[in-house]
Amino acid sequence: xxxxxxxxxxAVQAGGSLRLSCAASGRTFSSYAMGWFRRAPGxxxxxxxxxxxxxxxTYYADSVKxxxxxxxxxxxxxxxxxMNSLKPEDTAVYYCAAADLIQRLNAGRVDYWGKGxxxxxxx
Numbered sequence: 193x194x195x196x197x198x199x200x201x202x203a204v205q206a207g208g209s210l211r212l213s214c215a216a217s218g219r220t221f222s223s224y225a226m227g228w229f230r231r232a233p234g235x236x237x238x239x240x241x242x243x244x245x246x247x248x249x250t251y252y253a254d255s256v257k258x259x260x261x262x263x264x265x266x267x268x269x270x271x272x273x274x275m276n277s278l279k280p281e282d283t284a285v286y287y288c289a290a291a292d293l294i295q296r297l298n299a300g301r302v303d304y305w306g307k308g309x310x311x312x313x314x315x
Contacts, residue, residue, distance in 0.1 A: 193218060193304075194216055194217065194218045194220065194221065194224065194290050194303070194304045195216065195217040195218070195304070196214050196215070196216050196217075196288045196289070196290060196304055196305065196306035197214065197215050197216075197288075197306060197307070198212060198213070198214050198286065198287070198288045198306045198307070198308060198309040199212070199213050199214075199215070199309060200212040200213050200309060201286060201309030201310045201311045202310075202311070202312070203312040203313075203314065204278055204311075204312070204313055204314075205313070205314050205315075206278060206279055206280055206313055206314065206315050207277060207278065208278050208313070209274070209275060209276045209277075209278065210275045210278065210311060211272060211273065211274050211275070212228070212272065212273040212275065212286055212288075212309060212311075213270055213271075213272055214226070214228075214270065214271045214272075214273075214288030214306055215268075215269060215270050216269045216270070216271070216288075216290065217269070218269075221266060221269040221290075222245055222266040223245055223292070224245060224290040224291065224292060224303070224304075225242060225243065225244050225245055225290070225291050225292070225293060225294035225296075225297045226242070226243055226262075226264055226271040226288070226289070226290055226297075227239070227240070227241060227242035227243065227262070227288075227289045227290075227291070227294075227297045227298075227302075228240040228241050228242075228262065228271075228273045228286055228287065228288060228289070229286070229287045229289055229300075229302075230282075230284035230285065230286045230287065230311075231284055231285050231287070231308075232281070232283060232284040233283070233284075235284075237287065237300075238253065239253055239298065239300060240252070240253055240256055240260065240273070240286070241253065241256065241260055241261075241262040241273060242262065242294055242297045242298055243262045243263065243264050243271065243294075244294045245266075245294075247263065247264050247266075249294065250262055251294070251298055255281075256275075256282075259275065259276050259277045259278075260273060260274065260275050260276070261273070261274040261276075262274075271288065273286070275311070278311075278313045279313060280313050280314065280315045281313075282311060282313050283311060283312050283313045284310075284311060285308040285309065285310050285311075286308060286309050286310075286311055287305055287306055287307075287308045288305070288306035289302040289304065289305055289306070290302065290303055290304040291303045291304075
């Protein structure tokens with residue numbers, strides 16, 4: 193069982209930056225691929241970024257490529273999402289996710305979800 197708790201959301205102006213964190217419980221954190229999804233108001237949840245168990249492979253949605261960076265610290269059981277050059281269309285609830293394989297995570301087949309943290313970007 194893995195429990196995920198996000199933090200770091202908030203309000204920021206367009207062009208600004210935020211760093212989201214996701215703290216995971218459980219001793220098997222390092223064996224999971226981790227990722228971030230988001231749900232904007234009135235829209236379905238969508239994939240944002242993913243990282244494999246070692247941190248050696250990362251994947252991004254085209255909409256955030258070059259602006260967002262996912263990373264992880266297995267010693268701290270934490271995954272991060274550094275978000276730069278934020279745009280109003282990045283406004284959403286951001287969810288941390290875990291899956292046993294990164295391919296499943298990329299496909300939205302998630303084993304564990306966090307409860308989400310709200311990011312609001314104003315123009």
